[in-house]
Amino acid sequence: TRQNSDPQEPPRRNDWRWHQRSSVLSEWDIPYEELEIQDLIGAGRFGRVFKGKWHGDVAIKVFNIETDNDLQLASFKTEVSMFRKTRHENLVLFMGACMKLPHLAIVTSLCKGKTLYDTVRDRRETLNMSRIVNIATQIAQGMGYLHAREILHKDLKSKNIFLENGKVVITDFGLFSVTKLIQYGERKDDTLAIPPGWLPYLAPEVITSLRATSQYTDSDLPFSQASDVYAFGTVWYELLVGDLPFKTQPAESIIWQVGKGLRQSPSNVQSRDAKDILMQCWKTQPDKRPQFSHLTQTLDRLPRKRLTRSPSTPLHLSRSAES
Ligand code: ATP
Numbered sequence: 001t002r003q004n005s006d007p008q009e010p011p012r013r014n015d016w017r018w019h020q021r022s023s024v025l026s027e028w029d030i031p032y033e034e035l036e037i038q039d040l041i042g043a044g045r046f047g048r049v050f051k052g053k054w055h056g057d058v059a060i061k062v063f064n065i066e067t068d069n070d071l072q073l074a075s076f077k078t079e080v081s082m083f084r085k086t087r088h089e090n091l092v093l094f095m096g097a098c099m100k101l102p103h104l105a106i107v108t109s110l111c112k113g114k115t116l117y118d119t120v121r122d123r124r125e126t127l128n129m130s131r132i133v134n135i136a137t138q139i140a141q142g143m144g145y146l147h148a149r150e151i152l153h154k155d156l157k158s159k160n161i162f163l164e165n166g167k168v169v170i171t172d173f174g175l176f177s178v179t180k181l182i183q184y185g186e187r188k189d190d191t192l193a194i195p196p197g198w199l200p201y202l203a204p205e206v207i208t209s210l211r212a213t214s215q216y217t218d219s220d221l222p223f224s225q226a227s228d229v230y231a232f233g234t235v236w237y238e239l240l241v242g243d244l245p246f247k248t249q250p251a252e253s254i255i256w257q258v259g260k261g262l263r264q265s266p267s268n269v270q271s272r273d274a275k276d277i278l279m280q281c282w283k284t285q286p287d288k289r290p291q292f293s294h295l296t297q298t299l300d301r302l303p304r305k306r307l308t309r310s311p312s313t314p315l316h317l318s319r320s321a322e323s
Contacts, residue, residue, distance in 0.1 A: 090142030113164035138168035144292035226286030233281025
């Protein structure tokens, strides 16, 4: 009943909030039969992404959700209800979702450009500093909008950022709860499973909360606006250096160093201003990190001509400044 629902618990199918949410979402429902599913683009932690047609080209993310898992279903509906609130030119366009079991899918605009991950690693790409600052500004603007709407990304990384004719498009925001529930739900042992390339984006408070458990839920990890800003710092590092920090190091070593306040410094980047932004975003204390609105202003003031991009991966470590 209405009175007995615990607001802390995700809604279950016999809960009034489940039905309330479902009715709000109905205008975004897409019947699965209306989708034309074409080529597989790739598979991630939560399922597969297909190119498809629905009133034009779309990307269709099909989720592998256990049909009898109420928590996963509730989580899926919550993420979809968040998606629907987003309208910003630097965020992927949410078009609707299939919410009838067994077909759970999210339909978004199809990003036709390259990911930022591929762009920074492509030697043929000429990423001068003016372009780097422009890309970072667009990311900060999209993220600032999400935070103003009280939506956390929780998985900001260069693979979730597309570049289309110079325009930044951020994808996969808010999907973390769905993906992690699935990832850890499938595991049988009690070892810590860490997806490759995930740790460099994780803020120290999140890294130190990782536990070897087979029952991980979103609320176990202290994601916040500040942890999104930390992840942005890592994307800024990739833009400056062309690679991830701690690239060749094993997970245990990264966890230890980040927990101790050590960060990889882009020593080949001459500009103090560029390094300052990095160290601000990577501060140990979450409340000392800047907000995205502040970051867009700082980026705007950067003297772009004096900045040079590092040609190779640096090895310097620096202690996270808490001044
Ligand atoms: P992870 O699950 O760790 O986030 P991932 O980002 O590679 O890994 P997905 O987000 O599932 O996994 O994406 C799978 C593939 O689909 C990736 O190659 C991604 O670039 C691509 N992709 C995702 N969304 C879109 C989109 N809207 N348009 C075009 N391609 C997309």
